[in-house]
Amino acid sequence: MVNGDPSGDLRQRLIERAGTEGFVAVGIASAETDPVRAARLQSWLADGHHGSMEWMVERAKERASVKGLWPAARSVIALGMSYAPETDPLALEGHPDRGRISVYAQGRDYHDTVKKALKRLARWLVGEVPGAEVKVFVDTAPVMEKPLGQVAGIGWQGKHTNLVSRVHGSWLFLGALYTTIELASDGAHPDTCGSCDACQRACPTDAFPEPYRLDARRCISYLTIEHSGPIPHEFRKAIGNRIYGCDDCLAVCPWNKFADAAASNRAFLPRAELAAPRLPELLALDDTGFRALFSGSPIKRIGRNRFVRNCLIAAGNSGDEALSGQVEALCSDPDPVVAEAARWALGELRAGP
Incomplete structure (x- = not known):
């Protein structure tokens, strides 16, 4: 374990640095196991709601908790990069001669863009805290980015199960840094869906x-x-x-x-x-x-x-x-x-x- 910065200065510099890398949302959570999140995952898998995505079952233990994937982790830095569209995502609904492609897939592959930004941020963080270890994740590892984003305070998981931000809506690509640095948690974001369905x-x-x-x-x-x-x-x-x-x-x-x-x-x-x-x-x-x-x-x-x-x-x-x-x-x-x-x-x- 590596101690963080009690003054909070590291956190502020982290947020600023993340911003230069294109992230619009940053939050910090403890790496301790969340039994509620783990139980929800097991229930979802037991009901077969994962379909043919068998990798969800095969690596369920690692996915259920941060330490299940990396026992040395002490903190999670959850990040979001916006892909908010400039036009109405439903505009092609009345044009059957055209194919509708989800907004997130109309541009460059987000895996490459987000991962490169995460790696740059990780290198910066290791430089700021000698002896620290950091692992980066974006969508291709057994990491529950959405519930972690809620625990870290960057949004909440809405009724559609996607993360929702008050500022950026649901148009966020999510990434995570697991680190051995002990950082103060930001606290979970409250659910603000209300009665909306x-x-x-x-x-x-x-x-x-x-x-x-x-x-x-x-x-x-x-x-x-x-x-x-x-x-x-x-x-x-x-x-x-x-x-x-x-x-x-x-x-x-x-x-x-x-x-x-x-x-x-x-x-x-x-x-x-x-x-x-x-x-x-x-x-x-x-x-x-x-x-x-x-x-x-x-x-x-x-x-x-x-x-x-x-x-x-x-x-x-x-x-x-x-x-x-x-x-x-x-x-x-x-x-x-x-x-x-x-x-x-x-x-x-x-x-x-």
Whole structure:
């Protein structure tokens, strides 16, 4: 263990330094085990709400507590980087000829941007406190960034299970620094959802069995990104023209009215070709074209087949018979999941309105 700075000066310098690295929210929490958080995780997994994300089960013990992952940790520094959009995230809802891509995926891959900033901040912190050890995490390790963010005071986990900030809304990429430095905690942020249930009512697939609980198996983000097989028929019409993720529960949150797009990291500005992509162009993608279009994008990780599967669902929902030729050609795609989605889409288009 390394003692922190009792005067609080280190904390203030940490906040200032984090700001220079692009973080708009910073909070500190103790690394001690939170049994409530651990119990909620176990209950969620026991109910099967993680779907096919088996890594959630395999590393549940490490995920349940900070010390379960790194016993030497004494403090957690929770950080948020804004990606607040400049335009209405639901603007393409009435444009079935376009594919809707979640706001967070329209710009540069946040994993790279946030992790590089975290590493720079970690190097600075080690320089300020000789002998300190620091580990950085952003989304790819068994770390519960959202509940840790609440314990550290940068926001609270809303009824849609995402972290909500009074200042930045839900448009935050989260990262964490685990450290051996003993730092004073900021205290947990109170829940300020009140009686509002806008996020639950907005969900197209009823993915919230109750407030503060998400059933990933019904979530469009899970279905279009994490799920590799055929999308269950019961959800296909509700998916509409969403081809990668879904922003509906975030977009309707009243706290997002206060999110300032000017605070957003410029790296996350939408690429023109991803802001409102046309379905005919997306359906024509082969593996080479897919990799070229999504180079440097988080979308690249799901691969061409899963992405085209999503676009075929959108095509089937479009009502645009002009897409029939492209869709029919994909009925013989080598990937059986793509071919099945194409047959479904072709049936929908031929059935008419």
